Amino acid sequence: MTRPISARISLSALQHNLGTVRRYAPQSRIAAVIKANGYGHGTLRVAHALQQADAFALLNVEAAAQLRHAGFAHPIVMLEGMFTRDEVADYVAQHLIPVLHQPEQLEWLLQADLPRPFDVWVKLNTGMNRLGFPPAQLPQLLAQLQASANVNRITLMTHFANADIVGGADAQLCRFSSAVAGLDLQSSLANSAALIDLPDTRADWVRPGIMLYGASPFAERSAAALGLQPVMTLQSRIIATQMLQPGDSAGYGSLFTATAPTRIGTVACGYADGYPRHAPTGTPVLVDGARTRLLGRVSMDMLAVDLSQLPQAGVGSAVTLWGEGLPVDEVAQAAGTIGYELLCALAPRVPLLED
Ligand SMILES: *Cc1c(COP(=O)(O)O)cnc(C)c1O
Numbered sequence: 020m021t022r023p024i025s026a027r028i029s030l031s032a033l034q035h036n037l038g039t040v041r042r043y044a045p046q047s048r049i050a051a052v053i054k055a056n057g058y059g060h061g062t063l064r065v066a067h068a069l070q071q072a073d074a075f076a077l078l079n080v081e082a083a084a085q086l087r088h089a090g091f092a093h094p095i096v097m098l099e100g101m102f103t104r105d106e107v108a109d110y111v112a113q114h115l116i117p118v119l120h121q122p123e124q125l126e127w128l129l130q131a132d133l134p135r136p137f138d139v140w141v142k143l144n145t146g147m148n149r150l151g152f153p154p155a156q157l158p159q160l161l162a163q164l165q166a167s168a169n170v171n172r173i174t175l176m177t178h179f180a181n182a183d184i185v186g187g188a189d190a191q192l193c194r195f196s197s198a199v200a201g202l203d204l205q206s207s208l209a210n211s212a213a214l215i216d217l218p219d220t221r222a223d224w225v226r227p228g229i230m231l232y233g234a235s236p237f238a239e240r241s242a243a244a245l246g247l248q249p250v251m252t253l254q255s256r257i258i259a260t261q262m263l264q265p266g267d268s269a270g271y272g273s274l275f276t277a278t279a280p281t282r283i284g285t286v287a288c289g290y291a292d293g294y295p296r297h298a299p300t301g302t303p304v305l306v307d308g309a310r311t312r313l314l315g316r317v318s319m320d321m322l323a324v325d326l327s328q329l330p331q332a333g334v335g336s337a338v339t340l341w342g343e344g345l346p347v348d349e350v351a352q353a354a355g356t357i358g359y360e361l362l363c364a365l366a367p368r369v370p371l372l373e374d
Contacts, residue, residue, distance in 0.1 A: 022287055023255050023256035023258070023287050024253075024254070024255040024287050024288050024292055024369055024370075025254060025255075025369060025370045025371070025372050026059075026251050026252065026253050026254070026342075026365055026369050026370070026371050026372070027251070027252040027254060027342070027343075027371075027372045027373075027374045028060050028061065028064060028250060028251055028371050028372065028373055028374060029248070029249070029250050029251075029252070029343075029374050030064070030067075030068040030373060030374070032233055032248035032249060032250045033060075033065060033068040033069060033231060033232070033233075033250050034068055034069070034071075035247075035248050036230060036231045036232070036233055036247050036248060036250070037049070037051070037069055037071060037072060037231060039230065039245070039246040039247055040214065040225065040227045040230060040231065042246070043214050043215055043221070044209070044214045044221040044225045046221065047209075047214070047221045047222060047223060047224060047225045048073035048074065048223060048224050048225075049072045049073050049074070049224070049225055049227065050072070050073065050074040050075065050076045050094075050096050050207065050224050050225070050226045051065075051066075051069045051072035051074070051075055051076065051227065051231060052075075052076040052098075052210075052226055052227060052228035052231070053065050053066060053069070053075050053076065053077060053082075054076065054077050054078045054082075054098065054228070055078075055363045056082075056363075057232075058228060058229065058231075058232045058359065058362045058363055059251065059293075059362040059363045059364065059365040060232060060250060060251055060362070060371070061371055062077075062082050062085060062086070063085060063086070063089055064371070064373065065231075066086055066089070066091055067089075069231065072093065073093070073094070073224075074093050074094040074095065074096055074116075074224070075091070075093050075094075075095050075096070076095075076096045076097075076098050076226055076228075077095055077096070077097055077098070078097065078098055078099050080097070080106060080109040080110070080113065080115065083095050083097065083109075083113050083115050084109070084113055087113050087114070094116055094138070095113070095114070095115050095116060096115075096116045096118060096140055097110070097115050097116065097117050097118060098118050099118065099120075099150070100117040100118045100119055100120055100121070100124045101117055101124050101127055101128075103127075104127040104131075107127055107128060107131045107133075110137065111133060111134060111135075116137070116138045116139065116140060117137070117139055117140070118139075118140045118141075118142050118150075118176065119139050119140070119141050119142065120141075120142040120144075120150040120151045120152065121150075121152075122152075125160070125163065125164075128167075128169055128170070129163065129164075129167050129169060129170075131169060133168075133169045135171075136167075136168060136169055136170055136171035137169060137170060137171060138171050138172045138173075138174070139164065139170055139171075139172075139173055139174070140173075140174045140175070140176050140207065141157075141160060141161075141164070141173060141174070141175050141176070142176050142177065142178070143157065143175060143176070143177045143194075143195060143198055144177070145177045145190075145191040145192075145194040145195045145198075146180060146190060146191045146194065147177075147178055147179065147180040147191070149178070150178070151177065151178075154194055154195070154197075154198035155198075157175075157198050157199075161173065161202070172205075173204055174204065174205045174206065174207060174223070174224065175195075175198075175199050175202070175204050175205070175206045175207070176206065176207040176208065176224075177191060177195045177208055178208075178210065179191050179192075179208070179209075179210065179212075179213055179220075182209070182210055182212035182213035182216070182217065182220070182236075183212040183236050183237050183238070185216075188213055188217055188220065192208070192217070192219060192220060195208060205222070205223035205224065206222040206223055206224070207222055207223065207224035207225070207226060208220040208222050208225075209221060209222070209225045209226060209227075210226055210227065210228060210229075210236070211227045211228060211229045211230035211231075211236040212236035212237060213225075214227060214230075215230070215236070215237075215245060228359075229358065229359055230242075230245065230247055231250075232250045232251065232362055233247045233248050233249040233250045233251075234247070234249070234346070234347050234348055234358035234359065234362065235247070235346075235348050235358065238352075241346060241348065242346055242348060242358075243346070249341075249342045249343055249346065249347065250342075251341070251342055251347070251362060251365070252339060252341070252342025252343045253288070253292075253293075253294075253339070253340040253341050253342055253365070253369070254337060254338060254339050254340065254342070255286050255287045255288040255292075255338045255340065256286070256287060256334075256335055256336060256337060256338055257284040257285065257286055257306065257324075257326075257332065257333065257334055257335065257336045257338060258285055258286070258287045258321075258334060259284070259285040259334065260282060260283065260284050260285070260326065260333055260334060261282070261283050261285070261323075262280065262281075262282055262283075263277035263280065263281045263282075263283060264277065264280055265277055265278055265279055265280070268315070269283055269314055269315040269323045270314075270315035270316045270318060270322075270323055271315075271316045271318060272315075272316050273315075274300065274315045274316045275300050275314040275315035275323070279327075280327075281325065281327050282326040282327055282330075283314055283323045283324065283325060283326055283327075284306065284323065284324045284326045284332060284333075284336065284338075285321050285322075285323055286304070286321060286322050286323070286324055286338045286340075287320065287321060288320075288321070288322055288338070288340055289317055289318045289319045289320040289321050289322060290317050290318070290319055291319045291320055291366055291368065292320075292365075292366050292368065292369050293361070293364045293365040293366040293369065294317055294322065294340055294361075295317070295350075295351075295354040295356060295360075295361060295364075296316070296317045297317075297354050297355055297356070298313055298317055298322075298350065298353060298354040299313070299353065299354070300312065300313060300314050300315060301313065301353065302350060302353040302354060303345060303349055303350060303353065304322075304324050304338060304339070304340060304345070305338065305339035305344055305345050306324055306326065306329055306332045306336050306337070306338055307329065307331065307332055307336050307337055308337075308339075308344060309328075309329055309332075310345070311324050311325050311326065311328065311329060312324065312325050313325075324338070341361065346358075347361050347362060
């Protein structure tokens with residue numbers, strides 16, 4: 020018998036969530052963001068389920084080559100662009116679209132001897148101060164790009180720092196709009212939070228990530244309320260039970276001490292599976308579909324749950340750590356993080372099952 024942990028990936032939920040993106044932004048084309056191993060769900064698996072997307076967005080040429088090798092002909096936008104001059108050759112070979120955000124990348128592209136011109140996205144830094152050119156440089160950049168035989172279609176983009184907060188994108192949107200005013204170029208602004216809440220950011224292209232995977236980009240709004248279905252369900256089983264008497268403690272650090280007779284279950288899931296070690300006592304867990312709570316410190320391979328209200332539960336009982344019936348966002352909130360981090364941090368040792 021193999022260790023009972025697995026992550027079930029619902030392909031129909033992925034497709035449902037892509038449909039939800041389309042309902043929010045019916046006029047936009049969708050660049051499905053499948054970086055970070057498809058937010059932990061598997062790059063190729065996600066790409067297959069999201070064939071109807073208009074493009075994919077990735078970070079590394081290895082993942083892009085994987086897609087091309089599997090037969091995907093979609094445009095692939097590379098969100099950090101080339102990391103070295105040498106990578107220009109990979110972009111040519113794989114037909115990739117770089118996001119240009121640094122003068123060095125511009126130089127590499129303009130100086131290359133290319134067999135055909137590239138489509139490029141040009142990123143403007145409108146206030147995130149992570150990647151992108153200052154908007155004031157745009158006229159000069161465009162002049163350079165448009166004069167080059169290496170450049171075909173130019174799309175302008177930016178990325179919001181606070182699209183998940185009411186009014187948080189206003190200043191950046193304003194800077195972007197004034198920089199691109201009067202230009203006849205396509206643009207792309209919105210991540211999940213922006214495309215859900217801010218109609219003005221639903222430009223030619225939207226770039227949803229987290230919502231495709233059925234988690235919420237907002238701290239205070241559930242994924243279900245946004246019309247999203249959970250894609251990943253992390254599930255395991257109870258492999259042992261213990262009976263604690265008052266004064267007995269459970270796990271490393273003895274962080275939980277029983278004050279009454281308490282039956283607990285040991286679950287085959289720990290931080291080496293990607294479950295957050297910082298999840299405290301009280302973090303919600305489902306046992307046989309019923310809500311209970313985590314107890315004590317999460318170990319590398321195991322964690323403990325409270326079975327005192329679940330007399331039927333025992334060895335072999337099904338445990339859901341997050342997913343169907345238990346939003347990943349709730350678990351993340353209890354652990355002081357966000358759903359994004361939990362999904363992306365799923366460990367390679369957890370088998371992914373398609374469903
Ligand atoms: C990751 C990323 C996205 C997707 O963001 P979500 O919040 O997951 O929707 C969009 N654009 C850029 C530039 C990104 O890096």
